[in-house]
Amino acid sequence: MIRQFTKRNKDYSKWYNEIVIKSGLAEFSGVRGFMIIKPYGISIWEIIKTKLDKMFKETGHKNVYFPLLIPKSFFSKEKQHIKSFSKECAVVTHCKLIKKEKNKKELVIDPQSKLQEELIIRPTSESIIWKTYKRWIQSYRDLPILLNQWGNAVRWEMRTRLFLRTSEFLWQEGHTAHSTKNEAIEETKKILNIYTRFLENFMAIPVLQGVKPYMDKFSGSETTYCLEALMQDGKALQIGTSHFLGQNFSKAFDVKFTNINGKKEHVWSTSWGISTRLIGGLIMSHSDDRGLVIPPKIAPIQTVIIPIYKNRKELNQISEITEKIKNILEKQGISVQYDDRDIFTPGWKFNEYEMKGIPIRISIGSYEIKHEKAEVFRRDTYEKMDVSWNCLKKFIPELLEKIQNNIYQKALQRTNKGTLTLDHYDDFKKKINETGGFILAHWDGTINTVKKIQEETEATIRCIPIHIQNNVNVKETGKCIYSGKTSNQRVIFAKSY
């Protein structure tokens, strides 16, 4: 019996949902917009955490933990911040439940337990952190503060999608404080580069570094740097952000330091984050019609070994060999799972591990025992190879490298192919409509133009590519693709998640 699932080109979003559920990453929870991340999904998140955490620590950051709940009054300080987040806050107003009637099970809120001040479940932690930094910072000697926290946040979303947009998400939020503007900007860029390296080297997701246009930046920031990745369906996914907050929060929370000359100045700050959305991006970048494809460096299990046997005696023989192979590989830091469960046939296991995206599968049966070989299968290309036992030690790590590289190159080529420079609105519409992709086009800088383009094509400005933003000299003047008005730079348009 073959368990089918929806193909990408038939119904992309159905494919996406099915792959998440069938591969065991996550499922719906019964609470609207909130998902259960299953062990397999969390194990990927844990790897993401471990790798990124190391990179943060290497650049001088420390971890910290602030509360989940934020008093409403803290939250009301920074104007722009309130404006954007107040629409999607979950608010705690009471702290007790009581039985509605005696001897009945139904519970109601105890009106007596109303809180003096309502508490907001953090949609992000700037407010409580800046309230605290005010106490921590007096002198330039207290700076910089380079902190990060791993936690969760809640934003009451109207429309949710597994991993891509859920009302609760797991994430990492960095919050730094600096004595100079320049240092804060450098920090923002440093983090952007860490994210980029992580995404490209580990997750094999090529990203475009950019700056958000003024109307699209994080509320309360001066500049929002972002990473945009192109998914297989031609839509863009914002996969990481790093904000230069200027002095907005230090002013809102009155955080000043005394500089070396004894003068008081407002602190400069940044914040930056990535979330469980990365897992959504991982799926939509690499996976195919047979299931997940996970780059080896992020795969919870890099190699699975499946025995093929006719009887107990054969299994014992295979297991003996397998244990040795497993040891050899594990000594090199490769994660190996030996699946000798008798309740499933090899065919069942093959399909299961392909669905889960395990990069390499090794199978060993009587044929292999006889020839002292193993059948090695790679998930990314479906290629099968016979490898003799004494070569595995070298072969498998090299193959993992190759797979990692191939997955990245494939995504890179797809992204490059999907990125076009266009000057005519007809071409623009056609491209967006037919294949999607990143389109580099001139923009007159007005919100009105963006609105019109969005209405007509569903595409929006994703970002101003950082190389264009940074290098005034290469700024190219031209005419806005929509209005024909003068433009001095190209921006990236795309449909997005």
Add this chain to the structure above:
RNA sequence: CGGGGUAUAGCGUAGUUUGGUUAUCGCGCCUGGUUUGGGACCAGGAGGUCGUAGGUUCAAAUCCUGCUACCCCGACCA
């Protein structure tokens, strides 16, 4: 918030138009046996307040009314 779905065993479903014995089938689960190179097979077994509240009726999964929940497609957003 608008539009569309769905709600029956752990999961996926048939039955609902046209009410009628003991609610269908597949997967999964348990027991025993045979199997095992691309989602094995045989035999036996367990498992249900048909989302919820009310109504119509001799009789409701099925008809009527209300309610609730989740999913999908849009508008808002990491």
